[in-house]
Amino acid sequence: MSWTIESSKLNQSDLLTNESLFFLGNGYLGVRGNFEEGYSEGDKSIRGTYINAFHDKVDIEYGEKLHGFPDTQEKLLNIMDAQSVQVWLDDERFSLFEGEVLDFQRKLRMDQGYSERIVHWRSPKGKEVNITFKRLVSFVNREVFVQEITVDPVKGVERIAIHSELEGDVSNFVDPDDPRVASGHAKRLAAGAVYETDGCHVAGAETHETKMSVCCSSKTFSDKENHDYESNIEGAKAQETYTFSGEEKITFTKRNVYMDSMRYGQNLEKKAVQLQGELADDRFEDFLEEQARYLNDFWKTSDILIDGDDDLQQGIRFNMYHLLQSVGKDPKSNIAAKGLSGEGYEGHYFWDTEIYMFPFFLMTNPEIAKNLLLHRHSLLDSARQRAKDIGHTRGALFPWRTITGGESSAFFPAGTAQYHINGDIAYSYIQYYMVSGDEDFFRNEMAEVLFETSRLWLEVGHFHNGQFRIDSVTGPDEYTCIVNNNYYTNVMAKNNLLWAGKIYDHLKKEDPERLTELMNDLEAEEEEIEMWKEAAEKMFLPYNEELKINEQDDTFLQKGKWDLDTTPKDKYPLLLNYHPLLLYRYQVCKQADTVLAHFLLEDFTDQDTIEHSYNYYEAVTTHDSSLSFCVFSIMASKLGQKEKAYDYFSKTSRLDIDNLHGNTKDGLHMANMGGTWMGIVYGFAGLRVKESNVHFSPYLPEQWGSLEFNIRYRNCLINLKLTEGKVVYTLVEGDAVRIFHMDSEISLDPGVPVEKRTSL
Numbered sequence: 036m037s038w039t040i041e042s043s044k045l046n047q048s049d050l051l052t053n054e055s056l057f058f059l060g061n062g063y064l065g066v067r068g069n070f071e072e073g074y075s076e077g078d079k080s081i082r083g084t085y086i087n088a089f090h091d092k093v094d095i096e097y098g099e100k101l102h103g104f105p106d107t108q109e110k111l112l113n114i115m116d117a118q119s120v121q122v123w124l125d126d127e128r129f130s131l132f133e134g135e136v137l138d139f140q141r142k143l144r145m146d147q148g149y150s151e152r153i154v155h156w157r158s159p160k161g162k163e164v165n166i167t168f169k170r171l172v173s174f175v176n177r178e179v180f181v182q183e184i185t186v187d188p189v190k191g192v193e194r195i196a197i198h199s200e201l202e203g204d205v206s207n208f209v210d211p212d213d214p215r216v217a218s219g220h221a222k223r224l225a226a227g228a229v230y231e232t233d234g235c236h237v238a239g240a241e242t243h244e245t246k247m248s249v250c251c252s253s254k255t256f257s258d259k260e261n262h263d264y265e266s267n268i269e270g271a272k273a274q275e276t277y278t279f280s281g282e283e284k285i286t287f288t289k290r291n292v293y294m295d296s297m298r299y300g301q302n303l304e305k306k307a308v309q310l311q312g313e314l315a316d317d318r319f320e321d322f323l324e325e326q327a328r329y330l331n332d333f334w335k336t337s338d339i340l341i342d343g344d345d346d347l348q349q350g351i352r353f354n355m356y357h358l359l360q361s362v363g364k365d366p367k368s369n370i371a372a373k374g375l376s377g378e379g380y381e382g383h384y385f386w387d388t389e390i391y392m393f394p395f396f397l398m399t400n401p402e403i404a405k406n407l408l409l410h411r412h413s414l415l416d417s418a419r420q421r422a423k424d425i426g427h428t429r430g431a432l433f434p435w436r437t438i439t440g441g442e443s444s445a446f447f448p449a450g451t452a453q454y455h456i457n458g459d460i461a462y463s464y465i466q467y468y469m470v471s472g473d474e475d476f477f478r479n480e481m482a483e484v485l486f487e488t489s490r491l492w493l494e495v496g497h498f499h500n501g502q503f504r505i506d507s508v509t510g511p512d513e514y515t516c517i518v519n520n521n522y523y524t525n526v527m528a529k530n531n532l533l534w535a536g537k538i539y540d541h542l543k544k545e546d547p548e549r550l551t552e553l554m555n556d557l558e559a560e561e562e563e564i565e566m567w568k569e570a571a572e573k574m575f576l577p578y579n580e581e582l583k584i585n586e587q588d589d590t591f592l593q594k595g596k597w598d599l600d601t602t603p604k605d606k607y608p609l610l611l612n613y614h615p616l617l618l619y620r621y622q623v624c625k626q627a628d629t630v631l632a633h634f635l636l637e638d639f640t641d642q643d644t645i646e647h648s649y650n651y652y653e654a655v656t657t658h659d660s661s662l663s664f665c666v667f668s669i670m671a672s673k674l675g676q677k678e679k680a681y682d683y684f685s686k687t688s689r690l691d692i693d694n695l696h697g698n699t700k701d702g703l704h705m706a707n708m709g710g711t712w713m714g715i716v717y718g719f720a721g722l723r724v725k726e727s728n729v730h731f732s733p734y735l736p737e738q739w740g741s742l743e744f745n746i747r748y749r750n751c752l753i754n755l756k757l758t759e760g761k762v763v764y765t766l767v768e769g770d771a772v773r774i775f776h777m778d779s780e781i782s783l784d785p786g787v788p789v790e791k792r793t794s795l
């Protein structure tokens with residue numbers, strides 16, 4: 036069961052949620068789990084197919100537009116719909132909402148990488164049939180979305196007709212009542228006329244502003260030669276009907292190939308038809324076989340085994356599977372807040388990538404992690420431009436939300452003001468370097484990004500009374516905006532500046548030629564580097580003597596506390612029910628802020644402060660953002676608050692499966708999915724990556740019989756198996772490696788298990 040997600044619910048709200056849960060993708064292409072034949076008349080559906088980063092630009096309309104506000108916003112576009120297939124039994128059309136559903140199972144198979152619906156149906160006139168719909172988005176041929184429909188007549192069927200469509204004229208979904216889903220600008224794709232060539236239907240389209248093009252070639256075939264065939268094209272829509280005798284089982288296949296101009300350049304349609312030719316002999320089973328092989332490799336390294344709780348086991352696998360389905364694996368793409376599962380947050384990339392999702396890839400699939408960093412690096416010029424747009428004289432300011440580098444946030448207090456994104460990106464670069472030891476990356480992309488982000492900190496902050504202070508920024512907590520000296524921002528900036536100084540010193544000694552080249556390219560002076568080091572050293576990190584906590588910012592603790600206990604349940608999330616200004620005036624947090632800083636950079640403060648801060652901020656946090664539970668779980672583990680750690684963890688692992696935030700229909704909460712993995716590996720197993728080494732201080736939650744997973748570190752694969760009171764470390768790949776277990780160093784040799792005691 037834990038390899039499969041199942042559902043047989045057919046009510047409107049579950050259908051919408053299931054469209055996200057059953058979405059299939061490969062990081063390039065994503066197809067929502069819509070029904071081929073649609074729902075009943077009038078039921079809402081967010082019918083969607085997306086290509087990572089395929090977008091248009093839309094104007095942002097402001098009531099009052101001030102200097103430096105972005106003019107336009109990027110928006111992921113829904114592209115041509117190839118999903119539609121209808122099944123007719125004589126004159127009756129199959130629908131799960133009519134006749135009698137004698138049996139219905141829907142499954143997502145995470146070990147094999149496909150989904151299916153298995154239906155036993157009796158029509159209103161009493162005819163009976165078994166129908167199976169299978170679909171797969173290939174990890175091996177990223178352009179391919181393939182469907183297989185099997186119709187097996189049981190009773191009274193004279194003729195079976197399969198009616199397939201390719202619809203080029205599509206729009207995005209809008210919900211004007213929810214700021215988290217786009218409003219307006221639904222139609223941004225100009226669809227060309229569909230045509231037929233080489234046995235395929237081909238639909239092409241171009242975006243209004245960015246002039247990007249996309250195409251889909253769709254090829255249908257069946258296993259029975261004896262059938263009638265009709266095809267009809269009207270404008271941007273192609274329809275085909277296959278009619279068979281109702282005597283025997285038929286299998287119908289629809290292979291759809293998608294390509295976009297960002298990756299495939301010109302003559303897309305020709306290329307898509309050509310690929311169809313190359314794949315001509317491939318049936319659904321062939322794609323399935325390759326898919327299972329790909330996933331077998333993935334799970335071999337990345338799986339986490341929990342003995343003792345099937346629901347959580349299912350939840351964690353589901354989350355890792357969707358991370359893999361959503362992460363961009365080419366230089367043009369990253370991983371969006373909703374992955375490729377829906378239109379929420381318009382396909383934008385946020386700090387979610389670096390702080391919440393990157394760690395999973397870093398420790399299991401480092402080549403994917405590196406691609407995420409290289410993608411950010413490719414946006415450096417836009418970030419330099421953005422810094423200038425704001426009025427800075429040098430450095431780079433990464434946008435709060437973006438696809439190709441432009442700032443897409445229209446609400447600067449909880450957008451552009453989150454300067455911490457620069458520190459977050461720097462942090463992920465540093466983590467990658469510590470885990471991989473990739474010197475080439477250190478000298479090149481990492482040096483460039485850390486130098487440019489450091490320059491910006493000097494522009495944003497200032498020296499005052501012997502301290503370096505950063506004013507007018509917003510930390511991760513979006514219920515407290517535009518503040519001075521947000522602890523999280525300051526400590527992340529400090530880390531950023533320290534490492535930039537370190538890179539400088541290292542290059543000066545080891546590779547002066549590269550340093551000269553870099554300094555020339557960036558037109559940087561040696562004095563600047565001295566300033567970075569001084570700013571790092573003098574960085575003001577607010578601390579409250581009385582409470583013995585790090586203050587979230589200069590004024591947070593002076594405000595009254597929002598009364599969370601008397602706030603009615605239906606007023607959460609607060610952002611949908613109260614004006615932001617009201618929230619800003621209270622001590623109330625949408626998500627982990629200082630507590631997150633203590634997780635990421637524990638060495639900048641002491642254990643007591645971490646504990647007091649945790650207890651203090653926990654009481655004022657609503658967790659209205661799905662980025663919060665996992666951080667509280669990790670830190671509760673660190674502090675030995677095991678029950679809490681487990682409780683928070685349980686909320687992350689099934690947040691989407693159980694629709695705990697009520698908006699899974701708009702797409703999955705990808706950062707939380709990464710957070711589940713962190714809750715186990717950083718939380719229960721206590722992993723921390725330090726400059727010298729990896730450290731573990733593991734324990735097994737008492738609810739479980741055992742826990743087992745792997746991590747990659749410096750070309751090694753290390754397996755950890757936890758049982759009650761003990762952990763066994765085994766080096767599965769690699770020559771030899773040294774790690775820390777609870778502050779003592781141990782060496783691992785290939786294949787020799789090392790057993791250690793853990794806290795109970």
Ligand code: BGC
Binds near residue numbers: 372380385386661
């Ligand atoms: C959170 C942000 C996050 C964004 C996208 C917001 O609700 O407050 O921290 O980056 O969602 O996931």
